[in-house]
Amino acid sequence: MVDLSIILAGFGDAFSVYNLLFVVFGVLLGQFVGAIPGIGPIMAMAIAIPFTFTLDPLPAIAFLIGVNKGGLVGGAIPAVLMNTPGTPDAAATALDGHPLAKQGKPLKATKMALFSSITGDTFSDIVLITVSAPLAILALRMGPVEVTALMVFAFAVLTGLIGKSIAKGVIAAALGLLFASIGSDPENYTPRLIFGVWDLYDGLPLASVAIGALAISEILRRLADAKGTVTSAIKLPEGGDPADQRVSWAEYWSCRYVMLRGAFTGTILGALPGIGSTAAAFMSYAFTKAASKEPESFGKGNIKGIAAAESANSSVVGANLIPLLTLGIPGSVGAALIISAFMIHGMQPGPLLFENQGRLVYGLFGAMIMANFVNLWIGQVGLRFWVKVMAAPESIIFASALLMCIVGVSMASGGLFGVAIMMIFAVIGYLMSAYGYSIVIMIIAFFLGPRLEISIAQSLALMNGDLTRVINYPVALALLAMSVVAVVYFLRSNRGGDSAESE
Amino acid sequence: MTNSADRLSGALFLLFGLALYFAVIPAYVEIAEDGNIAPNTMPNILAWIIALSGACLVVKPTKIDAISFGQFSRMAAFVFVLAIGIYAMGWFGYMIVAPVLSLVIMAMIGERRWVWIAAGAVGVPALIWLLVTQVLDRSMI
Numbered sequence: 001m002v003d004l005s006i007i008l009a010g011f012g013d014a015f016s017v018y019n020l021l022f023v024v025f026g027v028l029l030g031q032f033v034g035a036i037p038g039i040g041p042i043m044a045m046a047i048a049i050p051f052t053f054t055l056d057p058l059p060a061i062a063f064l065i066g067v068n069k070g071g072l073v074g075g076a077i078p079a080v081l082m083n084t085p086g087t088p089d090a091a092a093t094a095l096d097g098h099p100l101a102k103q104g105k106p107l108k109a110t111k112m113a114l115f116s117s118i119t120g121d122t123f124s125d126i127v128l129i130t131v132s133a134p135l136a137i138l139a140l141r142m143g144p145v146e147v148t149a150l151m152v153f154a155f156a157v158l159t160g161l162i163g164k165s166i167a168k169g170v171i172a173a174a175l176g177l178l179f180a181s182i183g184s185d186p187e188n189y190t191p192r193l194i195f196g197v198w199d200l201y202d203g204l205p206l207a208s209v210a211i212g213a214l215a216i217s218e219i220l221r222r223l224a225d226a227k228g229t230v231t232s233a234i235k236l237p238e239g240g241d242p243a244d245q246r247v248s249w250a251e252y253w254s255c256r257y258v259m260l261r262g263a264f265t266g267t268i269l270g271a272l273p274g275i276g277s278t279a280a281a282f283m284s285y286a287f288t289k290a291a292s293k294e295p296e297s298f299g300k301g302n303i304k305g306i307a308a309a310e311s312a313n314s315s316v317v318g319a320n321l322i323p324l325l326t327l328g329i330p331g332s333v334g335a336a337l338i339i340s341a342f343m344i345h346g347m348q349p350g351p352l353l354f355e356n357q358g359r360l361v362y363g364l365f366g367a368m369i370m371a372n373f374v375n376l377w378i379g380q381v382g383l384r385f386w387v388k389v390m391a392a393p394e395s396i397i398f399a400s401a402l403l404m405c406i407v408g409v410s411m412a413s414g415g416l417f418g419v420a421i422m423m424i425f426a427v428i429g430y431l432m433s434a435y436g437y438s439i440v441i442m443i444i445a446f447f448l449g450p451r452l453e454i455s456i457a458q459s460l461a462l463m464n465g466d467l468t469r470v471i472n473y474p475v476a477l478a479l480l481a482m483s484v485v486a487v488v489y490f491l492r493s494n495r496g497g498d499s500a501e502s503e
Numbered sequence: 504m505t506n507s508a509d510r511l512s513g514a515l516f517l518l519f520g521l522a523l524y525f526a527v528i529p530a531y532v533e534i535a536e537d538g539n540i541a542p543n544t545m546p547n548i549l550a551w552i553i554a555l556s557g558a559c560l561v562v563k564p565t566k567i568d569a570i571s572f573g574q575f576s577r578m579a580a581f582v583f584v585l586a587i588g589i590y591a592m593g594w595f596g597y598m599i600v601a602p603v604l605s606l607v608i609m610a611m612i613g614e615r616r617w618v619w620i621a622a623g624a625v626g627v628p629a630l631i632w633l634l635v636t637q638v639l640d641r642s643m644i
Binding site for chain 1: 508509512513516523527528531532533534535537538539540542543545546549550552553556557559560563565567569570574575577578581582585586589592593597601604605608609611612613614616619622623624627628631635641643
């Protein structure tokens with residue numbers, strides 16, 4: 001157990017003006033970069049890490065935490081205003097955020113995203129600070145069989161997003177898994193579906209696939225619909241009802257259970273390596289839609305849809321640090337970057353971290369708390385500015401976004417090959433969207449695919465190929481039972497929604 | 504609203520799944536003896552899932568608004584321009600190609616105001632270059 005004096009000393013180290021400045025700069029950079037489609041906080045962190053080499057560990061990590069947290073808030077802005085998520089995590093936010101913006105309430109939508117994001121983030125930070133060690137031990141006890149069952153559960157929950165056609169949802173998931181299988185087979189490392197292109201041996205770059213299918217495909221759709229007339233990327237209402245431009249306390253309070261469920265979902269998933277904030281956002285969204293008395297209002301600008309997605313995806317950031325700090329296992333790409341920054345600055349994440357460098361860890365927790373307040377403050381002021389930036393003519397917004405996506409993906413994937421992959425997935429995403437196939441299901445399946453396959457292989461090895469031995473794994477059995485319940489529940493909900501629609 | 508779009512996409516996925524199973528996977532997945540799952544197991548299962556789901560879609564389509572030929576053509580035109588631009592960046596570099604690419608895209612969208620054209624074709628590429636190479640000290644494309 002860490003001594004109270006170390007905890008207080010850590011917080012004392014964090015709460016200095018010097019560290020606050022780095023947090024402010026990080027959040028500002030994160031929000032700005034997150035608001036630019038195609039760049040995102042991961043890219044910003046990857047680029048920023050070398051610039052922190054000369055700093056002391058605490059301000060350096062505080063800055064990176066600021067970039068990460070600010071990026072999640074910023075990522076919601078293009079999702080809401082342009083239906084072009086700045087980060088894959090924000091794709092769920094766009095489902096209701098963009099329709100609300102189109103109804104002339106862009107500031108209400110972005111502010112709800114901001115408030116629910118900060119709420120979810122603060123919740124997960126409190127969980128991280130108070131119960132990080134016990135939760136991480138629980139996650140550590142999950143073996144391959146339990147992880148496989150967890151993956152099955154994640155796919156079962158995805159059925160909540162399928163919509164009218166089960167066949168289309170299944171095809172989208174199968175395509176995602178198929179794309180994930182390109183590269184090398186995870187057991188034998190033999191080349192698989194690379195067609196002689198050895199650049200594909202490490203698999204398709206996630207940045208290329210996600211940005212191509214989510215961002216560029218949406219830009220292409222908007223460009224194809226433009227028909228030579230220049231309009232703003234988003235039309236901001238002139239004047240209008242001031243109530244449409246803010247979130248009242250009553251509106252915020254009406255979403256308290258939605259945000260709590262989202263924060264809880266994000267925290268649990270964030271503590272389990274491999275699931276990530278995109279899955280958390282969509283799971284929370286699906287739960288909220290299924291639990292709502294008005295499920296038909298989701299996707300049409302329901303403020304609770306924004307609250308569900310943002311509270312969940314932001315709560316993953318804090319929870320990701322639970323396995324990272326206590327086990328040294330990164331739960332996401334962002335956490336992997338943070339772990340590399342920790343190691344550069346002399347922190348060795350793992351079970352002994354709290355004992356050996358407890359003061360620095362609690363300094364980090366202090367910086368996270370500061371980053372939440374700063375995120376709220378800069379968000380309140382900055383949102384108006386980011387919204388005005390997005391109100392420029394779509395000719396310059398889309399041309400700039402395309403250039404930034406090209407440059408960003410080129411830097412992330414190490415050259416133009418990744419950009420070419422991005423363009424291929426832009427076309428695939430455009431066609432899937434045009435014919436009613438869920439891009440989001442495809443992306444999540446793509447992200448989960450490699451881990452699913454390796455978990456199945458490890459589970460089969462553990463059970464000697466005898467699947468009936470799963471009865472020896474009660475946690476896995478419970479997860480599989482929950483998967484069956486989730487599939488039945490979501491399919492019935494979808495059918496109910498459809499029949500209501502047809503009526 | 505029509506269900507012919509679903510029939511078309513379903514038929515394409517049916518063919519795609521069958522082609523994967525019978526032609527692509529046997530040719531492009533190496534067989535390994537060791538391991539608990541053969542390298543072609545997952546792709547084969549997915550190929551059948553895609554083919555069967557495609558067949559289901561042909562039999563039981565939903566009604567959707569299909570994209571028009573005009574929309575598809577405009578999308579294809581933008582993809583063509585972007586593909587040429589990306590290819591050209593590999594030869595001539597970002598600094599020469601990015602302003603031209605930005606200018607062409609803005610012109611295709613219909614932008615004719617010189618202030619916005621200047622901002623998009625000169626200002627934005629220059630800002631990106633400044634950020635990446637001067638501020639971040641990273642190499643451009």
